[in-house]
Each structure stands twice: as structure tokens, then as C-alpha cells.
Amino acid sequence: MALLEVKDLKVNYGVIQAVKGVSFEVNEGEVIALIGANGAGKTTILHTLTGLLKAENGTIKLEGKDITKIPGHKIVSMGMAHVPEGRRVFAQLSVYENLQMGAFTRSDKKEIEDNLQMVYERFPRLEERKNQMAGTLSGGEQQMLAMGRALMSNPKIILMDEPSMGLSPIFVEEIFNIIEKISSAGTTVLLVEQNAKKALGISDRGYVLETGNIVLEGDSKMLLNDETVKAAYLGE
Amino acid sequence: MRDKKLNKTFKNNLITYLIVIISYALVQAMILSGNLSSLMQGLLVPICTYVIMALALNLVVGVLGELSLGHAGFMCVGAFSSAFFSKLTLEAIPNAGLRFFLALLIGAVCAAIFGIIIGIPVLRLKGDYLAIVTLAFGEIIKNFINVMYVGKDSNGFHFSIKDVASLNMEDDGLVIINGAQGITGTPTDSNFTIGVLLILFTLFVVLNLTNSRTGRAIMSIRDNRIAAESVGINITKYKLMAFAISAGLAGIGGVLYAHNLSTLTALPKNFGYNMSIMFLVFVVLGGIGNMRGSIIAAVVLTLLPELLRGLSDYRMLIYAVVLIAMMIFTSAPSMIEYREKIMAKFGKNKVSKEAE
Amino acid sequence: MGFISYLIDGISLGSVYALIALGYTMVYGIAKMLNFAHGDVIMIGGYTVYTIVSTMGLSPWLGMAASVVVCTVLGVAVEKIAYKPLRMASPLAVLITAIGVSYFLQNMGLLIFTASPKAFTSVVSISNIKLADGALNISGVTLVTIITCIIIMIALMFFIKKTKAGRAMVAVSEDKGAALLMGIDVNSTISLTFAIGSGLAAVAGFLLCSAYPTLTPYTGAMPGIKAFVAAVFGGIGSIPGAFIGGILLGIIEILSKAYISSQLSDAIVFLVLILVLLIKPTGILGKEIHEKV
Amino acid sequence: GNQASDKTSTAEGKNEVEAEEGTFLIGGIGPVTGELAIYGMAERNGAQIAVDEINEAGGVNGTKLTFNFQDDEGDAEKSVNAYNNLKDWGMQILCGTVTSTPCIAVAAKSSQDNLFQITPSGSAADCIGPDNAFRVCFSDPDQGTKSAEYIGENKLAKKVAIIYDSSDVYSSGITDKFVKEAEEQDFEIVAKEAFTADNKTDFSVQIKKAQSEGADLVFLPIYYSQAALILQQANSLGFETTFFGCDGLDGILGVENFDQKLAEGVMLLTPFAADATDELTKNFVAKYKEEYGEVPNQFAADGYDAIYAIAAALEKGECKPDMSVSDICEAMKKAMTEISIEGLTGEKITWDESGAPDKEAKAVVIKDGAYSLME
Amino acid sequence: MAILEVNNLSISFGGLMAVNDFGLNIEEGQLYGLIGPNGAGKTTVFNLLTGVYKPDQGRVILDGKELTGKNTIEINQEGIARTFQNIRLFSQLSVLDNVKVGLHNDYTYSTIEGILRLPRYKKTEKLMTERAMELLEVFGLADEAEYLASNLPYGKQRKLEMARALATNPKLLLLDEPAAGMNPNETAELMENIKFVRDKFKMTILLIEHDMKLVAGICEKLTVLNFGKVLAEGETSAVLHDPKVITAYLGE
Ligand SMILES: Nc1ncnc2c1ncn2[C@@H]1O[C@H](COP(=O)(O)OP(=O)(O)OP(=O)(O)O)[C@@H](O)[C@H]1O
Ligand SMILES: Nc1ncnc2c1ncn2[C@@H]1O[C@H](COP(=O)(O)OP(=O)(O)OP(=O)(O)O)[C@@H](O)[C@H]1O
Ligand SMILES: [Mg+2]
């Protein structure tokens, strides 16, 4: 059984249909890449998965349970975390407080503390800046914070929306390393990326989205060598 | 493409002007044929006043993007300065038209000056802080007029903030502004036609301003102050300008108001923050930045309590309920979406019919 | 002696403003909306106590408890019916709706309780404290109000900083979407905010009416606006700011009446407010939010 | 979005009172919502009682009266709207308006229409500016002057403090004249402290000023809702003095749950006292209580008297309901100066051409929780 | 002659030295890159150059003119225009009007002329529209001229910001991560745009970018910032092979 299973998902903004019947699945332990041009509907899909948007049609199943109609705030404790596009850190709160916010649904103090240390280990910069207001962090720092915050809920599956956007080359490497580490630590990852090359490089399978439809799917290596993908997304 | 856009704004504005003009013609026709009730006839000038106020406020709220809770104050300045003038020159200028025209100028200019004075804090403050300062200004104006006594006798003007007695006037003296009792005996120089002309004037100023270099500068400040600065827009200048013009127009509204009734007092009811809030209701209900919407909202909301008279004691309660319901209907995202969908269906049907 | 006695009067008046401002600022800080109907919830609270204590002759404690319950339920109901549909709409739309609610409550009060003023029986039975041989007089209500204010202020700050629900409120106030992603139930958090805000309004209601014991359907309107001014003065959204703003507003109001002009005191109060905001554009304790470019 | 067509559909603004053929159509205007609602409601109720009485007794020369009261929220503009609404309804005589500023605005309109107007309680001098406008109550200047005279002549005080509402036409009107008359009288005004509509809960400063200036009388030309607060606050400040007010103070004993001990010794110059023992008052108070569950105040009495004045003038002027508004007005204008009525607010009230009533002000003092006439 | 000369520029926030003794020399017509790790202070340098922040110390000289201490508006009029890392468009204005706001100071008529629609209004507006359309053409935005700026797709929004900045007719154009959020194809197109702008308008351009393909592809010289300090500067290829830069920024 797939960990996350999406069937015939349609999402509208008013009269505009942004997602036009998308089906895909994510198996436990996989890293799945969702690539596509600007405005293809990637963010919209992620927002629908975690309840920020309502689906017009279709079902979303997490561990076999239909979560399509479940209110968004209950989804985190079911094991799905989301690193949103544009980071959306709590600007007026400190780095530490932001991380604590990530563990909102949990109550085991001890484990939260362990989790925090794990995040600090992975992102030393966050520990250095733990008392700085998140709003004044640089772009890259905010991205780390957003990932750290999502990890604080100890999720089974983590959705990441363009985590490499605006990061320095060394950091892009770093982020993808971290994603791999997160994955090898047992967390399933659904990764939305503009940086198709890197995303397909670390993922097991990939889906290509174009104007609200999945036009191509398959093994990431296969996609990397696909001529149309090369032309459209890899800039080769 | 470009021409299309120019045409579109032009068309849109033209429709707005036409709505006003056609409404005017219809109402005139009804008056002439004796089909308009006294109540409605009496409401015509007040409606014009509120339409002007809504347009003026929309310039600040919709175009400049700042919240003002003090427009009743500008209106108050316009009303009192012009009523003062008209009462004073009642005999000196027997021609009502000329007198009213001069009163208009005086009211607009005085209010605009206050607009600039208020504009100064506006430059430093944002959002709710600005709102409270405009509210404060409005209240100061009201409070001050309530203790202002001005009289004139053979020795000239006398001024006091204590009482009539301390004006120390000769016996022939005429008290013009009598504290809380305000000004009585202002000539009723305004009428519906003048009101509509003033609406058209206000519309002309607001719409043309918005579609000009100045208007773009003001709107760029609204949309993103930092970016506006980065392309060299003088924030101070344009904010002040928007405030001054808006205040001047509100002053015109005040002049119209003052010359419709024979009494003018600066009570909380007429010129308090509640009135400013009422104007804000017009603007928000009509759609922020939407001039035509402001006009319609001002008309509807001025008529509504009068139309509800039949409900007697429940009148204002129902009014409140209707206001809330209208707000939710026009602004709730779910409602907007719902309306969009219906419109889309409607539109589609039309298209497919045409295709057949 | 005169000055000190005026100062005490100022603090008495200010403490009432402060108490109302706390509820205002709390709702503003979290829900980011100016709940212009706050003052009218206070009025409903006052009438509830009046009905139970003076009309039905029951105990003031019961009156106060009932008032808190009534206001809390009212606040939550109003939020659900009138504000919630506009959650994602422009803040101005919500402001206007709040004004509609304010009209509604006032006219409701008018229909139920008529326009005739009712004399409120104070719920505070502590007698006045006289200092300096009776030259200085601090009323029992003032003492209770100030102490209540301080307790509420500290409790609110503790609640927001330290409790889970409090932190949820902060997150919701910053970014509702991101808060949802943290697993926070945004709707019930906002309901809770209104519940607390309205509960505070009830407390403000019976202390306001104890200090100034006439009750009409419009009792809450003016203090509501003053408290809004106080909250902005102190830095809207800041809880200690509301307290300080309220007290200062009261003091300025009384001193300007006493030493400058009772006719122009409104103007003077507002003038001081403007000057303070010009020097400190976000109020006394307001955080200056620097936008990172 | 067409404004004009909106108007047509409602041109005949709905009105809950049927305009009955063959009756005199009397309109009333005053605030029944908003902060001044209490005055408008009292007046409406008082007038309604009078109308019912007259109709029960067979009407005026056999013609019944129909009364229609419209809300104006105490605002001049709304008042003109109410006036126009009543005109659409067919009003022939106006009993209103309740408050002064609207009254002046409406009088300007009614004089254009030459429609007879009598205001029960519009006390500003200008309320009866046009010659079609009359009033029942005393004028503000009258009340100010009379109060000062009364205090001076009866040597009630040497040092007088005034607390008044500087944002209110009524209150500041009385104050002006009071101060002026005080110069002629043998007392000194030691403090003149104001409050405003936006600032009427805390009176500690005003009271302390009066107290520290050693005022032995505090003049309160204000309405009773604020006066109740002032009395309470003065009491808690331990300020014992005489309080003296005008007709606005009437009603203070009717405040529900009010501690009447606080009002002990308060004097007021008023034409009406609900505790008066004459038959007329007793009857009226009983009826009012039965109908509306409250003790009537002076505004109710003014409304009642206004209707009786209208009835008397109609009778005297031999008006018929089918006469034109203007003819009725002319007849009544003349009749008004010839009639004399036994009212709640005066024993023999007569009017002169200016429209002002001639009646005795009664000075009453509150003793043992009741009004009692002073000599 | 250097068109931009920056000497020991510094600013700190609280205890943090965000920019520390920063210096920079750019020749006229150069395409210059400013790179460095996240949080190194690159955007802060832009904010200092454009007067958004006031430096604690240091000087900025543009084309021989001292800019230190001037505010944003004055600096723009002296000839520096910029784009923002987090896009800042006039979202409720049309694409065309966004550019016209940029033309505000070069094409003038008075408010009165505007309200009364006098001939100068018509003439100037026409010229403005022509000029704005020219600029939009450069970035391939002409077809979207009537769209609301907020309705443009992300990549086009970035281009619109550049067009708007160019409209102020600057001597120096600052671009903060122009390629962020673009896919490789869009980036390639953007590189052409930037080169075109430089050649056509004889513009000097200073840009911040993390996309090394773009940096290596079009920048002539680079300065690398690390912890607010200059880590390296010089010819692009040399800098990109500097081991210090590789460890701090590029990675293996
Ligand atoms: N709030 C909204 N209202 C209306 N339309 C929207 C809204 N948000 C997104 N859209 C539209 O929905 C479509 C999909 O947008 P989405 O943000 O999901 O794309 P994306 O694939 O994440 O793109 P990007 O790479 O730019 O993040 C686009 O056409 C966009 O314009
Ligand atoms: N207003 C501010 N208050 C406090 N610290 C700030 C402020 N602005 C920037 N900083 C800090 O200064 C440092 C430099 O920030 P800056 O935005 O210039 O980085 P950057 O080099 O542009 O990074 P990126 O590539 O991630 O955008 C960061 O550590 C940031 O947290
Ligand atoms: Mg996206």
C-alpha cells in the first residue's frame, strides 16, 4: 500500500482550474520528485494535500486513510509535514520559537528536545541564530528554518516546495544532501523543484506536471534521460 | 492592445458619468411629473453630499491605500467655513449662485488646508496608527467648533472660546458661530442640480487624477512603498497631495451639507467619528477603489434607513442586520467565488448560444 | 495636594480604559481586526449583571459569572456568524462588519432594555480609602479595577507566552496558513481569542458600570472608542501597552480638564495622542516592525 | 445600479400608521433610536395618551385625530427626512420636533409649506423663528434667566458653580443666559466647567473644581442621565451642596434602581412634576405607567400638552380635516393666541404671536424621594 | 574611470556585522557579479547602495558624485535603480503602468494638467506609453501590457521589475537574484536579456546571483562576499577557481 495516494485530484481557484485531475502515489521510504514549469500547479497540489486548499474532486489517502475532507490542522499529527513555498516562517518569533511551533502537536517534552538537537545538528546556523527574529534571517537561513520546523513534527512524509530556491550552490548541495539524509533516516519525501536536474538526481521516481496535468512519470533516471524532459526542464 | 485598455477605462468612466446623468434626468422627470415623494425629494441633496464624501474618501482609502477615520472633520471644516461666509455675505452678495460658488471655493480651500495639516502625521504613520490620528483630528475639529464663538459688529470681528458674552460686542452685533448652537440661518443655496454638478465635478477630479501620472504615483505608494521609493517617487509629496485633494473634495461635500439645512451644528451625530465611519462603510461596501461602487453604496445606504421607516422601532436593528449581510455578501471570499461561478456559467451559456 | 488628587482621578478613569483596552488589544493582536463591537459587548455585560442583581435580586457573584458567560457566548457567536465568513477578506471589510455588529447590539439593547438609563448597583463593596486626612480619596472600585487590570495583564502575557493555546494564537496572528501547517486549528484558536476577549469585556462591563453607575444601550460606545485610542496609544497588540495607554489616557484627560480647559479637554487629549504618535509612530510599547528589504 | 429607478419603487415610503380619511393627521418627530431616544420615546408616548383621550372623548368637534410619530435620531438632516415622510403620509399638523437643532431645520421647511408646527420641547430660541411655529416648553434663554433670577431672588447661594454640556445646544444655551443674568444677581459664578458628549462619564474634575471654589450651589443645566452620575460622584467625593437644575433634570427619580437619597435636596425649575397631586397629573401618570411601565418625565408631559394645545387650537379655529394644510395653519396660528389650556406643564398656558408659551415655572425640590413644590 | 566606487562600507544589526569594510570598483559598461553564501550580506550591500539602510561608515561614489547619506529617492535620481530579491511590483497596477511609474521623473506634466487633460497630458502620456512599450518589448512583455502585474507568472514578474528599473534611466542597474525561481530555459533567456540591456542601453550592471551558470555565462568580474567581508574579487573565471571561494561558496 502506498503511503500517500492521490487520485484524480482537481483544484480550482474560483473559476480557474489549476489542477485538472492528477493521480500519483508515494510509497514509504521513497523520494518522489514533482517537477514542472512555473504555474504548472505544483504548489497547488501540495497545498491541497495538507489542507490549505480544498479539493474540488478526487481523493487523497494517507496510509490508506482518506484525508480529503479532514481539516488541515489534523493532518500534521497524522504524519505529514509541509515546507511551504516562500518559507513562511513566523517573522516575529525567534528561530527557537519557530522550531517549537513545529512541534505544536506533540507533547513529549523529552523527545521534542532530542528532535531539536537533531535539527540543530543538521543546521548549525540555526543554533547560532536561535534567538534572532526569523524575519531578519537571510533567505537561505529562512529556508533552513522552514525545513527544521517541519522536521520538528517528526513526520512520516515531508512535502517540500522548492527548497533550493535562492540558495547558494554549496547550500543547494547541502540541502539535497539533507534531503537524502532525511530520506535515509526513514522519512518519505515528496519534493517539488524547479531544479529538475538535482531533484531527479536524488529521487527514486518523478512526475512531470504541465498546466495542471501529469504528462510524464517514471523512474527518475529514465526521466533524466528523456529528451523532452531534457529540452524543457534541464536546459540541455 | 493598448488602445483597448485606454478604451476600457474610458468606457468604464463614461458609464459612471452616464449613470449619474441619467439618474439625474430620471429624477428630474419624476419631480416635474409629480411622482417623487417629499421624502425622496428631501433626500436628494443629502444623497449628493454623501456620494461626494464617499468619492473623496475613496481617494484616500482606495487610491492612496490609507485608512482615514476623520473625513467628517474635513466635511465639518468645509461646512462651517462656507456657512460662515454665506451668513456673513447674505446681504452683501444677493446673488445666491455667486455666493454659493464663492462659498464652495472657501469650503474646499479651508478643508484642503486641514488636509495638508493632517497629511503631515500621515507621512510618518501607518495603518491603524494613522487611522487613529485622523480620527483624533476629526474630533479635535468638532470639539473646537463646539466652543467657538464668532461675532461681528460695527467694530469688526470678535472671537472667543468661552461664550457669547465674552465676545464683548456692541448691541448691533451679530453672532455668527454660537458655540455648540453652531450657525443658524445659513441660506439654503444648494439644490439637487447643484449637488449633481458637484458629484460630476468630484468624479471628474478623482477619475482623471487616478488615470494620470500623479494617480499612478499615488497608487504605486499604495502597492509598494519601498519599490516606489526605489524608482524615485516622492512619497511625501504624493501622500500629501492625495490627502489635500481628498480633504478639499470632502470640504465641497460639507458646503453642500451646510447649505441644505438652516442649522449647522458640530454634533457627534453630524461630524463625529461615527459619520466618518459611515463614509468608510460606503467606500468598503461599494468596493475599495471602485468609484462607481462608492456612489451606489452611498445612495443605497442613505436610502435604506428611510425605506425602513415602516418597521418603526426595529428600523435600526434591521438596518444593522442588512449592513452585515451586505458586507458578507459582497466581501466574503466564499460568496465571491460563488458569484464568479454563477457568472461564469452565465457567460458560458451566452457564448455557446452565440456560437450556435 | 490638588495635583495628586487629580492624578488619582486620572488613574481611576484610566484603569477603566485600560481594562477595556486589554480586551481590544488582545483581539486585535491575534485576529488582526479592530472589533468595534467590543464596547457594546461591555454594555450587554452590564445589562446582564443589572438584570440578575437589580431586577431579579440575586447575588452579585452570580451576576458577574452570568455576565462572563453571556459575553463569552455572545463574542464567540458574533465571531462565527459575522466575522468568520470574512476571514480571508480585506481587513476593512471585517471592520465594517464589526461596525454593523456594534449597531446591532446597541439597537438590540435599546429594544430589550429601552432607552431609559438604569442605575447600576456596584458589584464592589470595598469602601473608599482615604489618605492624607481625607484629602485624597481612592475609591474601592478603582482599587479593584487596577488590581484586576494588572492580574489580567499578567495572566494574558503568561497565557500567550507560556501556554500551548497562547502560542497557537501568536502563530495564527502571524500567518494563518503556516499555523495550519503546524497543526493549529485556526478557527478554534480565533474563537478562543474572541471568547477570552469577550470574557474580559464582561469584566470590564461590570467594573465600568460600578465606577460610573448609569447604564444605557450606548454605555459601551464611548468607552469602547476611548479604549481603542488607549490601545493604539500604548501600541496596539501589546498587552502591557494597553494597560499603560489606558492609564495615561485617563491621566491626560483628567489633567487637561483640571489645568487647561474642561471645554477643550477632548481636543487636548487627542492632540497629545497625535504628538506622542509623531514621536513614536507605533505607540508607546508598540514594536517597530522593520520590513526586511 | 440605477439610483433613480430605486427611488421610484419606493416613492410612497411605507408608513405603518394608516392615514385615515376624515381625521386630523398629526405628525410627530423625535429620536426613538440613538442616544437621545429616551426623550423622543417619552414624548411620543405622552402625545399618544393625549390623542387617545381626545379620540375617546369624541375627538375635536367630532373629528378624530390620527397620530404618526417618526424617528429622527436627534439629527437635523434625518429630521427633515422624517418631516418629508410625514408630508407624504398627509400630515396636516406637526407636533415636534423633540430636540432643538432638528426643530430649527424642520421649522424652516414647515414655514415654507405653511404647516402648523408646535414643538413640545424644542427649547432653543430659534425653534419658533417662523410664525407658524409654536412651542410648549420654556425657551433655553428663559430657563437660564429664570434660574438665575430664582437663585438670586431667593438668595439660595452666594457662590455658584455650573457644570454643563458644551457640545449640547440646550445646555450651552441655558448656560449662556444664566451667566449673563448672574451679573445682575447677587451671586458669583465661581466655576464654569464643561463636559462633552464624548466625555460624559467622569465628572470628578468638574465636581472638585466646584468643591474647591467653595460653591454653595451647583447649577446643572443638563439632562438627568448625566446628572445622576454627577450626584453619585459628588456624593462619593463627599461634596455636599445644593444642586439646581432645569427641566432636563426632571426624570431623575424615574431612573430605575437609582439611589434616591442622592437626589435629596436637588432643586429644579420645571413645569412638570410627576408627583404633583392634581387630578390631571395623577391621571396622566397612572395611564402612562399602565401603558408604558414607567414614570413619565417632563418630555412626556410636554408631548401631552402639545396635543391638547393642537386640539384646542383646532377647535377654536374651527378647522375641518378637509381644509388645506395652509388654511389649517392660518386658522390655528390665530387660534393659538386666543386659547388657554389646562396642561400638565402649566395651569393656564397661553401663547403669544411669537409662538412662546406663557406659563409659570414651578420650582420643585426633591424631598423624601419625591418632588415637592417650593414656594 | 570607475562608475561606481565603494569604500569601506559597514553596517551592523545588533551585534551582527552584516557588511564589514566592503569595497567595490565597477567600470562603466561592466557586467559585474556579487556572489556569496546565504546571509553573507549581498542584499544588504544593495540596500546600502540604494539608501534603504544608512551605513555605519563608508562612502559610495557614483560617476564622481558622492551618494553617501542620500535617501533612496535621491539616489535613484542620481542614477541607481534596482530590483528586489523578494519581488516588489505595484501589484494592482497594469504591467504597462508599472513601467510608467518608473518613467515618472523623466516625463512630467503637472497634476492640474493631468486632471484637466490638457494637451501636454496627452502628449506626454503618449510618449510615456511608447517608451514603456519599448522597454516591455525588450523583455517580451509587450503582449501582457494590460495584465495586472500580480497576474503575471513568476518569471515574467522578475523581468517586469527589470523593465521598471530601467525606465528610471539609471547609470547603474542592481539586480538581486534575477534568475531565482526560473527554470534553465527561462534563465538562458534572461541571460540574453541582460546582455542585450547592457549593450543596447550602455548600462553598467551589478547583479547578485546563486545560479552559477548565469554568473559564469555573463559576468565579467566578480566580488565574493563572506560574512560581510570581501573574500575574493577579480576576473570571473579566476574567482570561480579560487579554492577559498570553492570551500566557502561553490562546493566541489
Ligand atoms: N490564489 C490564486 N488565485 C488564482 N489563481 C492562482 C492562485 N494561486 C495560483 N494560481 C494559479 O494556479 C496555477 C498553478 O499555480 P501554482 O502556484 O500551483 O504553480 P507552481 O507549479 O507551484 O508554480 P511555481 O513554480 O511558480 O511555484 C497558476 O496558473 C497560478 O496562476
Ligand atoms: N534588518 C535586519 N536586522 C537584523 N539582521 C539583518 C537585517 N537585514 C539583514 N540581516 C542579517 O544580515 C545578514 C546578511 O543578510 P542579507 O540579506 O544581506 O544576506 P544575503 O547575502 O543577501 O543572503 P541571501 O543570498 O540568502 O539572500 C543575515 O545574517 C541577516 O540575518
Ligand atoms: Mg510553486
Ligand SMILES: [Mg+2]
Ligand atoms: Mg539576498
